[in-house]
Amino acid sequence: MIFEGAHTKLEGVTITTRQQAGDQRGSFSRLFCADQLGALGWQGAVVQTNLSRNMEAGTLRGLHLQFAPHAEMKFVQVIEGRVLDVAVDLRAGSKTYGQHIAVELSAENQQGLLIPKGCAHGFQLLSEKATLIYHHSAAYQPDAEGGVRFDDPELNIAWPLPARNLSARDLSLPSLARFGGGVRI
Numbered sequence: 001m002i003f004e005g006a007h008t009k010l011e012g013v014t015i016t017t018r019q020q021a022g023d024q025r026g027s028f029s030r031l032f033c034a035d036q037l038g039a040l041g042w043q044g045a046v047v048q049t050n051l052s053r054n055m056e057a058g059t060l061r062g063l064h065l066q067f068a069p070h071a072e073m074k075f076v077q078v079i080e081g082r083v084l085d086v087a088v089d090l091r092a093g094s095k096t097y098g099q100h101i102a103v104e105l106s107a108e109n110q111q112g113l114l115i116p117k118g119c120a121h122g123f124q125l126l127s128e129k130a131t132l133i134y135h136h137s138a139a140y141q142p143d144a145e146g147g148v149r150f151d152d153p154e155l156n157i158a159w160p161l162p163a164r165n166l167s168a169r170d171l172s173l174p175s176l177a178r179f180g181g182g183v184r185i
């Protein structure tokens with residue numbers, strides 16, 4: 001088994017663990033596997049893969065999602081350093097609307113997060129540097145981008161460090177209350 005999965009309280013949000021084959025040369029691991037990730041909930045082709053490099057502990061990006069018809073699944077993994085990775089359920093009518101899960105992803109624990117359409121994603125660096133790889137099931141559409149404030153008290157996300165290096169866009173995101181009850185995907 002290349003990827004093991006643990007489902008979470010948010011439907012479709014799954015914590016994965018990547019198996020690594022090591023020998024005297026080093027190691028080999030698979031960053032995506034349609035069969036095994038499909039069995040854990042991934043749907044559709046990988047349309048885009050992104051690399052996010054980050055340079056300071058406390059750096060925080062998010063909480064972002066794309067609106068329909070450009071809603072996307074994301075598969076997030078860390079290949080350097082450590083982050084607290086967060087998914088927030090923004091699906092209209094969901095029994096866990098407004099709830100989140102937070103999990104430490106690191107190059108060491110080989111964990112990843114499968115995030116379905118309608119859930120916002122963000123992370124904070126727990127190490128001085130961190131590099132993330134994302135697989136997306138839809139192409140980047142700036143006009144379809146949205147999200148919620150990382151520090152909205154209604155979300156009650158316990159970010160471990162003071163937030164640093166926030167983008168102007170992230171600081172301008174709305175609170176959950178202004179999000180209008182959720183997205184239809």
Ligand SMILES: Cc1cn([C@H]2C[C@H](O)[C@@H](COP(=O)(O)OP(=O)(O)O[C@H]3O[C@H](C)C(=O)[C@H](O)[C@H]3O)O2)c(=O)[nH]c1=O
Pocket residue numbers: 048050052061062064065074121122123134140167
């Ligand atoms: C997301 C994206 C961005 N860009 C360009 C747009 C900007 O010129 C530059 C940085 O974009 P942005 O500041 O939106 O990057 P992040 O704040 O890291 O956004 C990402 O961070 C959160 C945590 C996510 O989950 C998403 O993958 C994504 O929204 O890359 C692209 O060209 N393609 C893309 O797919």
